[in-house]
Amino acid sequence: MAKWIVETGYEDIPEVVKKEGKRSLLNWLGVAVGAAYHPAVDIVLSMVEEVGGKEQASLLGRKEKLNILFAALVNGMTSHMFDFDDTHLETVLHPSSPVAPVVFALGERYNLSCKDVLTAFILGAEAECRISQAVYPDHYEVGWHITSTAGNFGAAAAAGKILGLDIKQMTYAFGIAASQASGLKEMFGTMTKPYHPGKAAMNGIMAAMLAAKGFTSSEQGIEAKTGFANVLSTKQDYTQITGKLGEHWELLKNSYKPFACGIVAHPTIDAVIKLRKQHQIRVEEVVEIEAYVNRLVPILMGKENPRTGLETKFSTYHCAAVALLDGKAGEEQFSDERAQAEDAVALRKKVRLIVKPEINKDEAIINIKLNNGTILTEHVEHAVGSMINPMTDGDLQEKFYDLTKGILPEENIHKLIQLMFKFEEVAKVNEITALCSST
Amino acid sequence: MAKWIVETGYEDIPEVVKKEGKRSLLNWLGVAVGAAYHPAVDIVLSMVEEVGGKEQASLLGRKEKLNILFAALVNGMTSHMFDFDDTHLETVLHPSSPVAPVVFALGERYNLSCKDVLTAFILGAEAECRISQAVYPDHYEVGWHITSTAGNFGAAAAAGKILGLDIKQMTYAFGIAASQASGLKEMFGTMTKPYHPGKAAMNGIMAAMLAAKGFTSSEQGIEAKTGFANVLSTKQDYTQITGKLGEHWELLKNSYKPFACGIVAHPTIDAVIKLRKQHQIRVEEVVEIEAYVNRLVPILMGKENPRTGLETKFSTYHCAAVALLDGKAGEEQFSDERAQAEDAVALRKKVRLIVKPEINKDEAIINIKLNNGTILTEHVEHAVGSMINPMTDGDLQEKFYDLTKGILPEENIHKLIQLMFKFEEVAKVNEITALCSST
Numbered sequence: 001m002a003k004w005i006v007e008t009g010y011e012d013i014p015e016v017v018k019k020e021g022k023r024s025l026l027n028w029l030g031v032a033v034g035a036a037y038h039p040a041v042d043i044v045l046s047m048v049e050e051v052g053g054k055e056q057a058s059l060l061g062r063k064e065k066l067n068i069l070f071a072a073l074v075n076g077m078t079s080h081m082f083d084f085d086d087t088h089l090e091t092v093l094h095p096s097s098p099v100a101p102v103v104f105a106l107g108e109r110y111n112l113s114c115k116d117v118l119t120a121f122i123l124g125a126e127a128e129c130r131i132s133q134a135v136y137p138d139h140y141e142v143g144w145h146i147t148s149t150a151g152n153f154g155a156a157a158a159a160g161k162i163l164g165l166d167i168k169q170m171t172y173a174f175g176i177a178a179s180q181a182s183g184l185k186e187m188f189g190t191m192t193k194p195y196h197p198g199k200a201a202m203n204g205i206m207a208a209m210l211a212a213k214g215f216t217s218s219e220q221g222i223e224a225k226t227g228f229a230n231v232l233s234t235k236q237d238y239t240q241i242t243g244k245l246g247e248h249w250e251l252l253k254n255s256y257k258p259f260a261c262g263i264v265a266h267p268t269i270d271a272v273i274k275l276r277k278q279h280q281i282r283v284e285e286v287v288e289i290e291a292y293v294n295r296l297v298p299i300l301m302g303k304e305n306p307r308t309g310l311e312t313k314f315s316t317y318h319c320a321a322v323a324l325l326d327g328k329a330g331e332e333q334f335s336d337e338r339a340q341a342e343d344a345v346a347l348r349k350k351v352r353l354i355v356k357p358e359i360n361k362d363e364a365i366i367n368i369k370l371n372n373g374t375i376l377t378e379h380v381e382h383a384v385g386s387m388i389n390p391m392t393d394g395d396l397q398e399k400f401y402d403l404t405k406g407i408l409p410e411e412n413i414h415k416l417i418q419l420m421f422k423f424e425e426v427a428k429v430n431e432i433t434a435l436c437s438s439t
Numbered sequence: 440m441a442k443w444i445v446e447t448g449y450e451d452i453p454e455v456v457k458k459e460g461k462r463s464l465l466n467w468l469g470v471a472v473g474a475a476y477h478p479a480v481d482i483v484l485s486m487v488e489e490v491g492g493k494e495q496a497s498l499l500g501r502k503e504k505l506n507i508l509f510a511a512l513v514n515g516m517t518s519h520m521f522d523f524d525d526t527h528l529e530t531v532l533h534p535s536s537p538v539a540p541v542v543f544a545l546g547e548r549y550n551l552s553c554k555d556v557l558t559a560f561i562l563g564a565e566a567e568c569r570i571s572q573a574v575y576p577d578h579y580e581v582g583w584h585i586t587s588t589a590g591n592f593g594a595a596a597a598a599g600k601i602l603g604l605d606i607k608q609m610t611y612a613f614g615i616a617a618s619q620a621s622g623l624k625e626m627f628g629t630m631t632k633p634y635h636p637g638k639a640a641m642n643g644i645m646a647a648m649l650a651a652k653g654f655t656s657s658e659q660g661i662e663a664k665t666g667f668a669n670v671l672s673t674k675q676d677y678t679q680i681t682g683k684l685g686e687h688w689e690l691l692k693n694s695y696k697p698f699a700c701g702i703v704a705h706p707t708i709d710a711v712i713k714l715r716k717q718h719q720i721r722v723e724e725v726v727e728i729e730a731y732v733n734r735l736v737p738i739l740m741g742k743e744n745p746r747t748g749l750e751t752k753f754s755t756y757h758c759a760a761v762a763l764l765d766g767k768a769g770e771e772q773f774s775d776e777r778a779q780a781e782d783a784v785a786l787r788k789k790v791r792l793i794v795k796p797e798i799n800k801d802e803a804i805i806n807i808k809l810n811n812g813t814i815l816t817e818h819v820e821h822a823v824g825s826m827i828n829p830m831t832d833g834d835l836q837e838k839f840y841d842l843t844k845g846i847l848p849e850e851n852i853h854k855l856i857q858l859m860f861k862f863e864e865v866a867k868v869n870e871i872t873a874l875c876s877s878t
Contacts, residue, residue, distance in 0.1 A: 043652040051495070176631055178625070181621055184618045195654075206486065210482055217626060217630065226582030231623055
């Protein structure tokens with residue numbers, strides 16, 4: 001794999017893969033900017049202020065610049081903050097959050113073209129997805145946060161590509177990455193979770209910079225008896241790593257969340273929004289929202305009376321309510337304010353979840369019962385954002401807009417959307433990052 | 440344990456423990472200074488130069504100052520470079536290399552007394568030794584470099600103590616540390632091995648700084664179902680962590696290596712040096728050095744024709760030869776030069792290893808046969824540096840001198856030895872670090 005990363009160039013990557021890479025980066029940039037003012041960021045910045053560093057790369061959505069290590073740390077953290085970033089569904093890895101911050105920070109520092117940045121991103125994402133597949137599901141099930149552990153390899157590969165490592169150096173970068181791979185699922189629900197991909201990004205840059213200068217490591221950091229795959233997993237399938245490299249692309253399986261909450265509630269939200277669009281529903285006429293759902297919905301998203309924004313993310317009741325009230329379920333709909341809003345509290349009491357064994361994970365049937373006896377029905381077979389029914393470019397634009405408005409100037413947002421879709425034609429990534437500075 | 444670390448002060452620590460803490464720090468400082476000019480250090484420095492940072496804490500044995508994170512990284516790395524640092528024999532953890540760099544860097548930055556530095560060091564070391572015991576041996580056997588993984592907790596605890604965390608913050612610091620714990624045994628023999636404790640030291644400072652500012656994490660980072668102990672080990676014995684805290688001290692089990700090579704060759708070296716002291720042996724009269732040794736000796740240290748300095752560290756033949764030629768086996772005896780020196784090459788051919796099942800790991804019987812028929816015999820029952828026969832203060836002074844001469848000015852070395860033995864009386868740790876600047 002090290003050899004393949006070193007030897008693969010922009011021209012070797014198929015158009016469809018580049019297209020998906022650009023969609024990934026647009027989605028990633030939106031979620032990163034959207035969380036730029038989260039309290040966790042200020043905490044990291046106060047640490048950075050204490051230790052210092054050059055001003056080399058932008059904090060997306062803010063004004064500060066930090067050195068490449070800390071910029072990658074913060075941008076990696078913000079992009080996973082809302083759990084609203086992309087997902088490689090097969091392994092539940094979030095491919096962009098550990099890798100995109102690396103290529104943006106190094107791209108800005110070394111004044112690179114967007115072509116080079118896109119190439120390094122795609123290769124890094126491919127590396128981490130494939131390494132994830134080699135150890136998934138055992139690795140994840142035992143308790144590792146795979147975005148964090150495998151993210152170290154993606155970050156190191158992307159950084160190594162940009163720094164121009166040779167094959168031996170790239171192998172060593174993977175070795176150093178293997179020995180820095182960490183991150184536990186126990187941290188879910190705390191700031192340490194989004195810190196994981198940020199730290200992986202930072203670690204990856206360190207690994208590549210050290211390897212570039214001759215730092216030595218194992219040449220079998222992944223596959224050795226006491227290497228990554230054997231120590232952190234009971235399953236090892238190395239054909240997933242090196243099989244059909246350059247022919248088969250994991251990035252094509254990347255998916256994007258239309259709604260800022262747990263994925264099993266997405267079919268319900270999708271159906272309610274569809275009904276809202278089709279009918280003129282007056283909320284005061286709604287008697288009940290009946291939702292036929294997969295068995296996982298009440299288990300993972302069954303909170304009936306959420307009190308905080310974070311809790312609403314685990315409440316299908318709240319999801320259905322805001323979907324009808326607001327016609328969307330973006331980060332805004334999951335604020336502390338919206339959690340306690342009268343209209344949301346009242347409407348979510350009218351939501352009833354009914355588990356049906358035959359309903360799939362990306363499926364839901366919704367009946368909205370009105371006080372005149374009418375029942376409005378919608379059956380979503382594959383929710384938007386699923387592999388079969390992916391978000392359109394238009395959906396991604398709208399998501400980007402919703403996440404960045406109020407943080408970036410309006411005109412920058414529109415310009416960014418334009419530029420991100422023709423990313424490879426933009427001469428320098430600095431043109432992009434310059435537009436990501438807050439108002 | 441978080442509560443105990445927060446609430447334990449200098450006065451609560453028994454004198455014998457403080458004494459061992461000082462011996463640990465003296466030994467640590469020597470090995471750190473000794474490796475200050477290793478090529479791996481220059482590689483890390485070139486990375487640091489690229490990203491920048493404040494000049495806050497000294498690189499021991501050099502002139503540079505780096506920010507606290509990078510100073511801890513480099514000093515942690517140098518102190519483990521020669522594999523000549525201290526060992527908690529029960530868990531093969533090296534207690535000082537991840538923790539001492541933290542307390543020195545923060546102590547220097549915040550102009551602390553040596554009392555405070557010693558307290559934080561002892562508590563951090565106690566934390567990591569106990570957490571190691573909770574998961575050893577399973578954790579180590581599966582492939583984790585325990586100095587790296589458990590070192591993260593020691594570093595976070597020590598940093599948290601210095602930064603004055605409250606109990607909740609200390610708990611979170613442990614949580615962040617749990618999610619940064621990494622480091623694989625596969626890296627042994629490469630620069631990534633000594634990088635481990637350095638990175639653990641750096642990680643630990645980050646964990647404590649973040650927790651100090653309100654960064655949240657799990658409150659059960661160690662013991663939760665998907666926490667450190669369950670994910671990284673098949674054994675969990677939590678009584679090792681919290682049992683008899685403040686009564687029983689693991690640091691009292693710390694040991695120091697008199698010789699800069701694998702520990703199973705130590706009884707042989709000890710015996711040969713003893714014979715050299717007792718008799719006027721002319722090397723040209725030696726016909727054979729017959730060594731009755733433990734079964735592990737040829738397995739771990741059986742290299743007959745070592746070509747490099749690193750290889751000589753795995754050659755009991757070379758060890759016995761230099762012990763007789765030089766009367767010591769310090770870092771100097773394991774240089775590339777000494778590996779190829781004529782006298783060493785010739786003499787190690789006369790060494791014969793004979794395994795005896797009844798010989799213990801810290802035992803050896805040596806017969807030096809001379810060409811006049813004389814046989815000189817020495818039976819070492821417990822090699823110097825073992826728990827039963829620890830290095831004396833004088834031995835530690837001599838080791839410190841050998842490691843630092845040529846790097847620090849002579850007068851500084853003598854002053855440092857003096858100060859390290861009355862460490863708690865030194866007003867500021869800056870008085871110590873000022874003496875560690877190279878000539």
